[in-house]
Amino acid sequence: MVNTTPAVGRNGSININGVEAGYIKGVTFDLDADVIKDYKFTSDIPAVLESGNKTIKFTFQKMFIDTTYAALVLAGTKMTILLGPANCTPVGQPKYTLSNAIVFHHGWRDEQAGIVIEDGNGEAASLTLGTY
């Protein structure tokens, strides 16, 4: 298994079907990948060493979802999470995109404009690194 170093304290926006639906705070990532390894006879060096099936997990401190999209998120609708370092998104800063993400929430509360999920975690199908 391979673990990345968690990037602590990233904040960003949440998109559902290409429309901004909320805000997320304090995101950390954890990437696990299966190791594919095989040996030939007469050799103790792996003939095949590859990174296999990947699991991209993330945790967050708080997530706000607009009322319009709250029911969708609670029902498990996939979302895209765009993250920058500590709420800072100027040109050239690192940008992380978690695509097809789902959230396993640990309870939520109602706010006037939407819902807030706290100390939640989830998984995403892919993690793309880029720049703003």
Add this chain to the structure above:
Amino acid sequence: MSGKKAKKTPAEVGRELFEKEEAAEREAGKKFDPRRILENAREIKTINDSVLGELKYTPLSAKDLWGLNKISDEWERTRKMISLLLHKAYPDLKSEKDLDDFPAQEMTRLCELIASPENFFHLPQTSTPGSAKTKTPKSSA
């Protein structure tokens, strides 16, 4: 009207909501809370000292301070204070007499630690709002 405010995006609404909540939490953290103070007083705390290593202790209570105030002999008072600080974290140190067999070097270091309020007592530096007035030397002219 050109002055109409633009509607906030969901991300902006969420960010402002969390910022307000965090500001309220910071404010609540400043409030006097006797229960939290008592809980904090019962906790075993740790300091890392370059000579003694990891040292555990419990803060002195007001009762401890009143008791210490009655001891006139300075050495006796120091010995009692060290015992009160350490005995909950180290149950083998039942009384101040148990400290008498400590090597002088360690005992001296404990006395030095006690002498600096920031070690065991966590006394904050008091400051008044604004910068202090600086004394300017009087002109001889």
